Amino acid sequence: MVENFVLHIVKKIGEYLAATVGRQFGYLIFYDRDIKNLEEQVQKLEDKRFRVQKSVKEAETKRETIAPDVERWLTLVNKLIEEATKFLEDEENANIGCLNGWCPNLKSRYSLSRKVTEKTESVEKLLGEGDFSRVSYPAVAPTVGTTFAFTRGFKGFESRRLTMNGIIEALTDDSIYVIGICGMGGVGKTTMVKEVAKKAEEKKMFDKIVMVVVSQNPDLINIQGEMAKILGFELSGGNNLFAKAGELGSRILKAGRILVILDDVWKRLELNDIGIPFGDNHKGCKIVMTSRNEDVCNGMDTQKNFKVGVLHEEEAWNLLKEMAGISDEGTSHPTNLQLMQMAVAKECGGLLIAIVIVERALRCKNKYSWDSALEQFRKSVVKNISGVDEKMFISLELSYDSLDRDEAKKCFLLCSLFPEDFDISTEDLVRYAIRIELFERVDSVHQTRNRVHSLVVDLKKCYLLMESEDAEWIKMHDVVRDVAISIASRKKHSIVVRCDEVLKEWPEKD
Known part of the structure; x- marks a missing residue:
């Protein structure tokens, strides 16, 4: 045992x-x-x-x-x-x-x-x-509208300050309930309207503030849903536009004083079809809209329009100096480099985005790079894009050409595949990059992910991409997207085509 x-x-x-x-x-x-x-x-x-x-x-x-x-x-x-x-x-x-x-x-x-x-x-x-x-x-809806992610770098230029004060004054006028903000693409309309929302929020002018992007091909049901989310509720009614409009309108009527901001409007919208009561139907509702075309604003029966123009020549030069760290020393007798920099600032045509993008492309570059950029401005003949200034096109193309890596250029053009004003997931970019074999000598998903994230950081530094509300998402400015599509069509990049619907399928492999 x-x-x-x-x-x-x-x-x-x-x-x-x-x-x-x-x-x-x-x-x-x-x-x-x-x-x-x-x-x-x-x-x-x-x-x-x-x-x-x-x-x-x-x-x-x-x-x-x-x-x-x-x-x-x-x-x-x-x-x-x-x-x-x-x-x-x-x-x-x-x-x-x-x-x-x-x-x-x-x-x-x-x-x-x-x-x-x-x-x-x-x-x-x-x-x-x-x-x-x-x-x-569910959380308790905020007392005053929503928290806006304001664009950094809004400058208190005199040309902007006067427009801002005029818009705020119009919002306090009980006889004005539809206001238009007009200007060419890239001039700073969205930046302006976000600052208007910020000022209105600080002054407690409204109980609620709602801002939605309309875009060139508006999805009214999606706009209704976005407005409802900001106001803190969900709409019923399935895909019935008019049922949703009735529900949204009744909730807006109960919201008290409300400011509705419609950004990037391209054609007349029937506000009643969306469910936005205004005028005699709701005297507490004010509407501010932005558009590249003043006729669109007039077609929306705006009672007062404000034009956002280009920066004055001195304002443009001061902005470029500040961003590029150009010293004022010796400007009474400028060097050849400073003369070229002044000329480039002037060639940007006072367009805010153009100045910012050009500065990023030429930062820390020598006089030969500035001279080359100046020559490109003066000699370039570009394809006309509706609502996009020629100077803006040249600025963006200059920034595109200055990208060091071909991979960065392809990633930039890939982003233009997504619809206008779309929140782009970096994880989606990773998937598309794998499918179209964007990178050479990369044989794993995590390597592709690292490369994509690195390129996104570089493109954001150049202001060719923008941050979204979530760190894992990015956006492309509508003007930048228009130019990217034009560049792709002229330079024969086969991976990029114009797309007005959300990408849902893997792109076909050649």
Whole structure:
């Protein structure tokens, strides 16, 4: 009996030792398989993170409160994905050979294989925790409208200050309820109207402030939905435009004093079809709209229009000096470089975006680059684009040509595939970049993701892309998009075509 007991103990010890030794050898034998499994699990986690972030973004648009466990999960996921991505990039070190590469470095491989197993377990754990029944909870709607993400760099130029004061004064006039802001593309209408909203919010002129982008091909049901989200509720009625209009209108009537901002209007809109009561129907509702065409404003029965013109020559030069860090020293007797810089500022035609983009393209460049830019302004013959000034086109093309990497140019043109004023997910860019083989010598998803994020940062620094409300999303200014499409059509980039609908399918591979 004692003998059987001893044999049983010995057997258990043997099984334990065998399992332990087997596990240790497994770290060496199944290394490549484990690396591939980790890559697959990380990709699954990235996909799940993308879906959760999308739900979070939708909830934030409704002004809802994000659940604490969701926020904690996203924080942990972001950290783990970053660690795993770096680990996979460094994984090649495990293959450092001995005997001139004829055998693997067993010690390094053993150590890394254990880490692979640990990382995989952590990833799988977060994958299991990422199934949320809900990501947010309704929040009390703000007392005064919504919080606006204002464009940085709004300058108190005299030409702008007078227009701003005029708009604010018109908003206080009880007899005026529809106001138009007109000007060519890129002159700063959206910046102006956001500052108007900011001033109105500070002065507590309205109980609610709602701003929506209309664009060239307006989706009225989507506009209704965006307005409802900002006001803190959801519309019923399915795809019935008029049912939604009735519901939205009744809610607006109960909202008290309300400012509705319609940005980038291209043609007459029937406000009643959307559900925006105004005038005798709702004396507390004021409407401000922006358009490239003053006739569109007049067609919307605006009672007062304000034109946002170009900057004065001195204002343009002062802006360029400030942004580029050009010294005032010696301007009474300017150098050849300063003379060229003054001439470039003048050639920008007082267009705010043109000045900003040109400055970014020529920052820290020598006099030859400035001279080349000046020559390009003076000699360029460009295709006419409706509502886009020739100077704006040249400025954007100059910035495009100055991009160091061909990949950056392709990524920029790829962004123009998305509809006007569209929030572009960087994760969508990653997927399209993979499908059209945007990058050479890239053989993994995480490498593609890193390259895309790097290019997006570079393009934002050049002001060719803009930040969206969410860090994982970007936008392209409508004027920039128009020019990008024109550049693509002239320079025969086959991956870019004009698109007025949301991309839903993978682009076909040639």
